[in-house]
Amino acid sequence: AQTVTQSQxxxxxxxxxxxxxxxxxxxxxxxYYLFWYKQPPSRxxxxxxxxxxxKQQNATENRxxxxxxxxxxxxxxxxxxxxxxxxxxxxxxxxxPGLISNFGNEKLTFGTGTRLTIIP
Amino acid sequence: xxEVTQTPKHLVMGMTNKKSLKCEQHMGHRAxxxxxxxxxxxxxxxxxxxxEKLSINESVPSRFSPECPNSSLLNLxxxxxxxxxxxxxxxxxxxDRPLGRYEQYFGPGxxxxxx
Numbered sequence: 001a002q003t004v005t006q007s008q009x010x011x012x013x014x015x016x017x018x019x020x021x022x023x024x025x026x027x028x029x030x031x032y033y034l035f036w037y038k039q040p041p042s043r044x045x046x047x048x049x050x051x052x053x054x055k056q057q058n059a060t061e062n063r064x065x066x067x068x069x070x071x072x073x074x075x076x077x078x079x080x081x082x083x084x085x086x087x088x089x090x091x092x093x094x095x096x097p098g099l100i101s102n103f104g105n106e107k108l109t110f111g112t113g114t115r116l117t118i119i120p
Numbered sequence: 121x122x123e124v125t126q127t128p129k130h131l132v133m134g135m136t137n138k139k140s141l142k143c144e145q146h147m148g149h150r151a152x153x154x155x156x157x158x159x160x161x162x163x164x165x166x167x168x169x170x171x172e173k174l175s176i177n178e179s180v181p182s183r184f185s186p187e188c189p190n191s192s193l194l195n196l197x198x199x200x201x202x203x204x205x206x207x208x209x210x211x212x213x214x215x216d217r218p219l220g221r222y223e224q225y226f227g228p229g230x231x232x233x234x235x
Binding site: 033035037042043044045046047089091095097103104105106107108110111112113115 | 168170210223
């Protein structure tokens with residue numbers, strides 16, 4: 001079974017600074033997908049960024065980027081120029097893809113989350 | 121339309137009540153999910169429907185009964201719940217391949233309180 005570990009329960013950073021959230025995972029699979037989800041106080045889980053394990057290039061989405069180290073099983077999220085709206089709980093998640101004929105049987109394994117507060 | 125909607129936003133029910141949660145998406149996604157989330161915890165998967173058929177039941181108690189009437193709609197029927205069932209219930213959906221890339225899109229959730 002896969003496990004996902006987020007070792008930072010809480011973090012805070014000044015507005016406009018850069019912050020990095022850590023995530024490590026344990027798996028024997030070679031092909032998998034990794035995600036960062038954001039859950040602000042409004043409660044809705046929002047997909048921030050995804051990474052395919054077979055891609056060496058790190059994914060980026062505007063101010064959000066990842067540092068994917070497959071050998072080290074590490075998947076950290078960097079938020080640049082942090083904004084007040086980035087205040088949220090951030091969950092790292094792992095998914096092992098299933099067979100094409102078995103759609104809907106893939107499960108997300110979540111980490112325990114990091115509560116990020118952006119200070120004005 | 122790129123969203124998952126859930127109704128109601130809040131629900132308070134007694135232990136003898138019967139109620140239902142509703143989830144809807146019009147993105148053409150063919151998998152829909154129910155999650156339960158306790159405060160400060162990650163979501164826990166409850167059920168998955170794939171092409172309107174139940175594909176995963178994570179050993180959820182029978183007082184929770186899912187239903188998928190069509191490809192856009194997912195219900196969760198609640199009966200004889202316990203106070204420990206109070207939680208945020210999240211619905212999600214995902215697109216099948218080749219268009220889908222394994223992402224799940226979540227609704228805003230229903231905050232359930234069992235008294």
